[in-house]
Amino acid sequence: MRPTWAEVDLGAFDRNVAAIASSLPSGTRVIAMLKANAYGHGAVALARRCTPNHVAMIGVALLEEALELREAGIVLPILVVGPLSESQIRVALDHNVTLGVPGPEELVLVARVARERDVAIHLKLDSGMGRMGVVDTELARVVELLRASPRLRVEALYTHFANASDPRDPFTMEQLARFDTMIATLRQSGVTAPKHHAANSAATLRGITPGDYVRVGISLYGAEALDSSSAPPAVPVPIMRWRTAIMRLKDLPAGAPIGYGSTFHTARPSRIATLPVGYADGYDRRFSNRGEVLVRGRRAPVVGRVSMDLVTIDVTDVPEATAGDEVVLLGRQGAHEIRAEELASKLDTISYEVFCSIGARVPRLYVDP
Ligand SMILES: *Cc1c(COP(=O)(O)O)cnc(C)c1O
Numbered sequence: 001m002r003p004t005w006a007e008v009d010l011g012a013f014d015r016n017v018a019a020i021a022s023s024l025p026s027g028t029r030v031i032a033m034l035k036a037n038a039y040g041h042g043a044v045a046l047a048r049r050c051t052p053n054h055v056a057m058i059g060v061a062l063l064e065e066a067l068e069l070r071e072a073g074i075v076l077p078i079l080v081v082g083p084l085s086e087s088q089i090r091v092a093l094d095h096n097v098t099l100g101v102p103g104p105e106e107l108v109l110v111a112r113v114a115r116e117r118d119v120a121i122h123l124k125l126d127s128g129m130g131r132m133g134v135v136d137t138e139l140a141r142v143v144e145l146l147r148a149s150p151r152l153r154v155e156a157l158y159t160h161f162a163n164a165s166d167p168r169d170p171f172t173m174e175q176l177a178r179f180d181t182m183i184a185t186l187r188q189s190g191v192t193a194p195k196h197h198a199a200n201s202a203a204t205l206r207g208i209t210p211g212d213y214v215r216v217g218i219s220l221y222g223a224e225a226l227d228s229s230s231a232p233p234a235v236p237v238p239i240m241r242w243r244t245a246i247m248r249l250k251d252l253p254a255g256a257p258i259g260y261g262s263t264f265h266t267a268r269p270s271r272i273a274t275l276p277v278g279y280a281d282g283y284d285r286r287f288s289n290r291g292e293v294l295v296r297g298r299r300a301p302v303v304g305r306v307s308m309d310l311v312t313i314d315v316t317d318v319p320e321a322t323a324g325d326e327v328v329l330l331g332r333q334g335a336h337e338i339r340a341e342e343l344a345s346k347l348d349t350i351s352y353e354v355f356c357s358i359g360a361r362v363p364r365l366y367v368d369p
Helices: 010-023 035-039 043-049 063-071 086-094 104-113 136-147 171-188 201-205 340-346 351-357
Strands: 005-009 029-033 055-060 078-080 097-101 119-124 152-158 195-199 213-216 240-245 248-252 270-275 292-295 298-301 311-314 326-333 336-338 364-367
Touching (some): 005 010, 010 029, 010 043, 035 063, 035 351, 043 063, 055 213, 063 078, 063 086, 063 097, 086 097, 086 104, 097 104, 104 119, 104 136, 136 152, 136 171, 152 171, 152 213, 171 195, 201 213, 298 311, 340 351
Parallel strands (some): 005 364, 029 055, 029 213, 055 078, 078 097, 097 119, 119 152, 152 195
Antiparallel strands (some): 005 240, 240 326, 248 270, 270 311, 292 298, 292 326
C-alpha cells in the first residue's frame, strides 16, 4: 500500500462525543452530523461509535448517505436534512429514515405519501438563513397541508443559524426569536411539535442550545467552530492525522529548479524530499511554495508546485531525514501540530472544506489506541 493515508482516532472521537453530550443541559441530546462521509472522516466507522447513551440521532444530507449507514447495520435514528423527491421519500421511510423536510414543496410530496402510511417528520423553518426551510409567508400553506394530512405528524421543528460562529453577531439571537415566533404562529393554528432543535457546533459551544437536540458536526471532528477563538479549545480534539512518507531524497546544488513551471529555485545546496501525495488526493495545489509539513517533529516547507500525485519539500534543515520517514500533512507529530484551521487559513477557506477535500484515494485507517 502507498504510505499515504489518514488515521482517524476512534477513541478521540468517542471522547469528543462524550464531552459535548455531557456539556449539554439535561434533556438536550446530540444529533451527530455525519454527512459528507463524516466530513471526510468515514461515516460508517464513526456511526458505529455513536451509541444511544450519548447520541440520539445521526444527521446526513443525502438519502444515499442514510442508506449507506443502514446497509452497514446502523440502527440509530437517522435524519436526512437535504431535499428528497417523492420516490426518495418512499425509500427513506422504508428504511426507517426520518425526513428533515426543508420546505413546502417537499411537504406536498410527503403529504401525498402520508395518504397511504403514517409519516413523522422534522420540519425545517427558515429563521434567517435564506436557504432552506419554510419562511413566514409559507406558514399558512404548511398549516393547511398538515391539517389535510391526519397521518402526517410533525415530530420536531428545527432551524439553522447563519452566523453562530461569530459570538459578537447579534443575528443568532434574532434568528432564535424568529424561530420562536414561527413556532408560536404554528401553535396558534393548531400545529404543535413535541421537539425543537436549532444549534450547530458553534451555538453549542456558546451554550445556545434551545430545544431538545443540538446538531453538531465540526466539533465532533475536533476543529474550532468559533471564528474568534484565540487558542484552540482543549476539548474537542482533532481526530485525524493525514500522513505520508518520504519516497526519495536528493541533494541539489544552489539554483536548481523544482517542479512544474520551475516556480522554485534552490537558494543554497538543498536536500529535497519527494512525497507520494498530490492534489488528486486533496492536497491543494495552492499549497505550492506555501504549505508546511512535519518531518521528524519539525516543520519543512513545500517547495515548487504541488503535482497531481507528488509533492516536494525542502528538508535541508532536517538533516537526519531519510527515505521512509513519516511526513504529517495534517495533525500531530511529536510536539508539533498542523491543524485543519492552519491549512484552511492558507487556502482562505474553513476547516470543513479542508476535511471534505481529502480524496477518496486516501484510505482512512481507524485506530483505537
Ligand atoms: C452540517 C449541519 C450542521 C452541523 O454544523 P457544524 O457547524 O458542523 O456543527 C447542523 N445542521 C445542519 C442542518 C447541517 O446541515
